[in-house]
Amino acid sequence: MAKDSAPQEFPCTLTLSIPFPTAHLARTASQALAVDAELSPLVRRSFSTTSSESSSTEERILKVDYAATTNRMLRVAVNGFFESLGVVLGVMRELDVDVVQGEVEGDLKGVQGLEVGV
Template identity: 55%
Template sequence: MSSITSRQTSKPPKFVSASATMATDTSNAFPCALTLDIPFPDARLASVALQALSVDKELSSLVKRDLTAVTAEGSSDPTVLRVEYKAATNRMLRVAVNSFLESLALVLEVQEELDVDAVEALHAQGARG
């Protein structure tokens, strides 16, 4: 009789939601592409996340990643972290994005737990809607 164990994962912080678009790149070398837009409560938190995540470079030459902070619609500040992936195969794309999302979850968890301004922004967003 075998038993199945499940690994508990922490829930993502409440102040972050993400949107993703996937497309095929016209480049033959990197035909698989994915863009993630991760909104933050303010530009400072987006910038901190960008700096923290930019340190880890992609290990495979079969994957390219571009991290930028962009302005959200109706905003003048760069509060959205945009991550653009291009990869040689769907599998390489999946592995790279999976690794990135684990790193992002850690950055968000630290921001939520240790950054007083992040907690205040979370409460302000909750009060607005």
């Protein structure tokens, strides 16, 4: 969690570790979810990607740190996050990243959200 949030101001904390098949998908999920700011000033959230302790150095785990003033505020924020995460995972499943990375007809240059060379 960010060091600027004093523990006494935001005593209720939670860290979520969400594994993804690839580092690219973990980064994509982080970018998609980070766009929406927390609705309440009583909740703070930060995103990062990390590698698994037991495996490779590839950062395939999306880590989300939450801090809130009350347990209720933490619960409400995390529930909203899981709804958004469900949408992101559903889109990933439907669009299947293999389609973008494999051979395609036509040019993908300029496609919104496509990172070339990652």
